[in-house]
Amino acid sequence: MNKLFASTPSASAVHVGLLLLRLTLGGLVLTHGFPKFTKLLSGDLGFMDPIGLGAEFSFILVVIAEFLCALLVLIGLGTRLAAIPLIINFTVIFFIVHSADEFGRKELPLLFLLLSLILLITGSGRYSVDAALDKSPTSRKAW
Template sequence: MNKHLFLPNLKGGADLAFLLLRVLVGVFLIHGVWDNVVSLARMAEFTTFLADHKSPLPGLAAPLSVYAQLICGALILTGLLTRWAGLIMALNFVVAMVLVHLDQSLREQFPALVLIAISLVLATHGAGGYALDAILGGKRR
């Protein structure tokens, strides 16, 4: 079969694609929790939201989730400790699925499902070449 059918030359753009993915996800995660970081009232609202969804220890779960997303968002954005950040975010959004999204439509579940999938891709594939992981790990091309 013709090898060009499988577009092997696109593999050369993988590092750039991972950079774009990381920037989008990192900024999204940080933006999504920033209001909770800078406002005690918004954090209290999130705590109440988790309590309403039967979260165990919502007073602990809310800041844990918020600061995990903030820190992991920054790590993903910069490509530092990306595999760890991916694992933590996958777990965070699996918990969100179980607590909040299971009774929702697929359209409503989709953002959490996509964040689980992207987090698992980052955990298993790493950050790509344009990342602090690659620079500090000596694998920058």
């Protein structure tokens, strides 16, 4: 019962939590990014232009964020870097694309934005490709 109210999690619990966060964010964002990726491969570049970069360029940036970066987050490769395009993408969606919509329509982009920010701050955790590639002695230390 004491562990239920502990304010300091174990190191393994933190790393399992980061794994679950990455799998959740990466997997759910991929459900939005994969259809866009297949649309891009078919040559259909029709899209909106929310920040004035041009519809085609905006679409390519969204595909990079929602497909490529989501995939990188999912496996934990370059997680902090991959989180940056996701943060930009979901900031634009929340504050510009859905600015006039009710909160229920903005809730999912806000959740994705916050989860991406958390990964930018924390990194991918022990159970990731990032950790497997990190050969520094400090990466193996327990908390």
